[in-house]
Amino acid sequence: MIQIMELNLQGTLPASLSKLTGLQVFEAMRNQLTGPLPRFAPSLQRVQLNENNFTSIPPDFFKGMNSLQTVSLDKNSFNSWVISDDFFKGMNSLQTFSASQANITGPLPDFSKNIQLQNLSLSDNMLTGPVPDSLVGLQSLYMVNLTNNRLQGRRPKFSSSVQIHDMAAGLNRFCLPDPGVNCDPRVNNLLQVSRDLGYPYSLADSWNGNDPCGGSWEGITCNSGGDITVVNFERMSLHGKISPSFSNILSLQRLILSGNYLTGTL
Numbered sequence: 001m002i003q004i005m006e007l008n009l010q011g012t013l014p015a016s017l018s019k020l021t022g023l024q025v026f027e028a029m030r031n032q033l034t035g036p037l038p039r040f041a042p043s044l045q046r047v048q049l050n051e052n053n054f055t056s057i058p059p060d061f062f063k064g065m066n067s068l069q070t071v072s073l074d075k076n077s078f079n080s081w082v083i084s085d086d087f088f089k090g091m092n093s094l095q096t097f098s099a100s101q102a103n104i105t106g107p108l109p110d111f112s113k114n115i116q117l118q119n120l121s122l123s124d125n126m127l128t129g130p131v132p133d134s135l136v137g138l139q140s141l142y143m144v145n146l147t148n149n150r151l152q153g154r155r156p157k158f159s160s161s162v163q164i165h166d167m168a169a170g171l172n173r174f175c176l177p178d179p180g181v182n183c184d185p186r187v188n189n190l191l192q193v194s195r196d197l198g199y200p201y202s203l204a205d206s207w208n209g210n211d212p213c214g215g216s217w218e219g220i221t222c223n224s225g226g227d228i229t230v231v232n233f234e235r236m237s238l239h240g241k242i243s244p245s246f247s248n249i250l251s252l253q254r255l256i257l258s259g260n261y262l263t264g265t266l
Contacts, residue, residue, distance in 0.1 A: 001025040005048070013038050028052070029072065037061060050074040050098070057081055066090050069116075073099040080126070082106035088114055100124050100145065107199045108151075111135045121145040123165065128173075129199035130191065131156040147171050150204035153191055155179045175210040184210045186228060190220070192245035193231075197238050197262075227251035235259035 012035030107129030130153030145165035157180030175183035206218040213222030221230035241264035
């Protein structure tokens with residue numbers, strides 16, 4: 001066990017921490033530590049690094065950490081990073097994951113393998129896309145905090161046993177304020193397009209509400225009847241593939257995708 005919290009420590013953590021093969025607890029919260037996070041040995045069960053100035057987290061940071069139960073990374077100035085579906089792979093013992101104000105972008109991952117997860121706090125990040133059913137239906141879940149992101153789609157309806165921190169529609173980008181109510185089909189079609197682009201933050205930020213034709217939805221133009229006629233994503237620095245879901249927008253007359261980094265065929 002290493003406990004060095006609240007000591008006003010500066011500098012970086014050494015890469016040699018990965019050699020401490022018997023280490024189970026590492027607590028270094030509320031210091032002024034910086035630099036990238038090092039890898040830890042697979043024996044680790046609890047790591048608390050919140051309220052520091054760490055700058056980056058390796059993509060394989062949690063690889064092989066099958067014993068990990070508690071993770072706290074809140075309030076660190078990480079470079080933007082994504083929690084991919086592989087990020088939690090093998091972490092079947094994980095009970096608490098907290099990374100609020102940690103500059104996380106992109107969609108939420110699949111949680112179907114995290115069958116012991118009880119507490120999840122990811123507030124005040126830049127998360128986009130829908131809340132996955134694998135999280136909403138997680139039997140072990142006790143508390144979830146996803147407030148102040150740009151999460152999209154229908155507002156999730158968690159079990160009555162789950163303690164939910166404020167997820168009012170205005171703090172995210174859910175289409176409707178009532179939990180579990182499906183979005184307008186036009187919204188769903190556009191979200192399918194956005195999925196193939198990785199749910200870009202620029203789109204999530206402006207696509208607000210349940211009517212793509214009734215507000216300032218970036219890149220979307222409609223006719224007087226409320227049908228989407230133009231999708232203009234020109235020079236938006238988008239990555240991903242050209243979505244086959246464009247074909248679901250039957251009223252579409254013009255599609256402008258030039259000046260991006262897209263792959264695939266039309």
